[in-house]
Amino acid sequence: MVSEAIIRHIESGSLREGDRLPSEGDLAVSHGVSVGTVQKALVQLVHSGLITREQGRGTFVSGSRVAPADVRYLRFRDADGNDLPSYVHARSVKRLKRKGPWSEFLGGDGFVRIERVISVGGRFDLYSEFWLREEDFAELGGVDRAALEKNLRELVAQRLSLPTLRVDQWIQFGKLPAAAANELNIDPNEPGFIMELRGYTLRNRPLYYQSIYSGPFSERLVITRENAQ
Template identity: 80%
Template sequence: MTKLISVSDAIIRSIESGALREGDRLPSEGELATAHGVSVGTIQKALARLSNSGLITREQGRGTFVSGARVAPADVRYLRFRDAEGNELPSYVHARSVKRLKRKGPWSEFLDGEVFVRIERIINVGGRFDLYSEFWLREEEFAQLGGVERDELEKNLRELLGQRLALPTLRVDQWMRFDEIPSAAARELGLEAGQPGFVMELRGYTLRDRPLYYQTVYSGPFSERLMVVREKAS
């Protein structure tokens, strides 16, 4: 485990245990460096990673604070991991934006509509790396949800559709490839535009095999050896 990952893990554990709560101010970069026995540069990289994921916020002239309610444990069943020691890594979701778009793409071909809503989220996996997710719905179905709070967007969107609209996800087709990361995803992940990375496409179906949502998940390269946790059949 690298020093960067070790520091990130320690801060996440403090948030999970309640030692650090919503609104709490973290020690200074120098104090954190001394406490963890690492350089200030390593602390800055760890804080930048956690800030990008929404776990903390950094305010110029004030310090670094726990985001608290803006980040919740993620129910991301299709992307759960264990480390080399068999420990399941906690995942956290941070909603970045919700946009109404008429843009064409694989989502429009699958969902067969004219106007769509794209939900952009960052999924942090155990402080180790980030995933960038674009979740596409037809505009009319998003409108039927009747207004969605940020904390709901940071939970399981499939369950939200099932509970609010009685549209359960009955099947998910998944494709994986290694490809160039689009500029928007690269920007969110702190990568150079055009850099290759991991790409997963998910197509969700509901009753009568009707297309329900389209999702793409991106990640930059990472060196750790991780085990994917498979969802148990219910």
Template identity: 80%
Template structure:
């Protein structure tokens, strides 16, 4: 594990354990460098990474604070990873938008119907890199979910659909490719507009093999070697 990852993981563990709570001020960069035995430059990179993930906020002249948003790891079972040392990396989900659209695309070809709802979310993996998610449902199915607040949108959407609509996901087809990311995804991931992104497409099916949801996950290039954690069947 690199020094940068070690520092990031240590700060994340302090937040998860409650040693650092919402609104708490972190030690200064110099104090953190001494605590972790690394350079101030490494601390600065770690803090930038955690700021981007939404776990901390930095205020000019005041310091660095634990974010006011929830920082507990989300249950994202289909996108779980371990690093080379075998440590499972928690995922932190941040809802970005919910939009009703008539727009056609691969989601429409799969789901069929006339109207759709797109849920856009950013999934930060262990404070190390971001994934951008577009989760599509038929408009009628989304309406039956009832009102969804930010807390609900930042949980496991597959389980939410299963609980509220009694429509469990029986299987998921997964496809991968490289291609151009949507403008919103490119901005979140720091990609140039014409740069290729890694794309994973997932198609969820339910009773009698009927289409239930369509999801696209986008990622910018990253250098870490990660292991995918397989979801155990119940």
């Protein structure tokens, strides 16, 4: 409730970049919850990149543009059946030679991994790793944070003229990689949600590999199988 209220204020413009949020005590009183509950909500929003906390100064709306992400294939709904908005925060972009399921699918020797955290309605986070061949990423040209926080498949389609024509999707529950468990702040020994996506473009060429991770969630998950852009 606290997270959703803050997000609504940011979306509506009543809270803007750089604005200071009320104190934890004031938020607790206004929402009728404990200070501990408010602290948990704020930690979640900080982790998602929507707000920042500065020691001795307070909590502020971050510089990231807050807008629902275009996550067509993975949607969550609340108990009333309403779609929960998703907000993307880009974590890092790294060039790697490391092998894994992405290299087996994409082929080649060099890869670029785009790490992102997706906040689902301020309730919980998803951790995403989006892999491209190094040469394909280089062809994108300069990519700023704003571009990385939008639909990556559309970015590839627009700049490289490589549309996603087919996506294979798998879901399982198992032990999360250490990086995902750490990013989501969950017990690495507990099973979590794992989704693997493999995107193909023209002539059935492998285009991207994506993995999405999450801890337990109670919201309803709707998965759309896409065969075309």
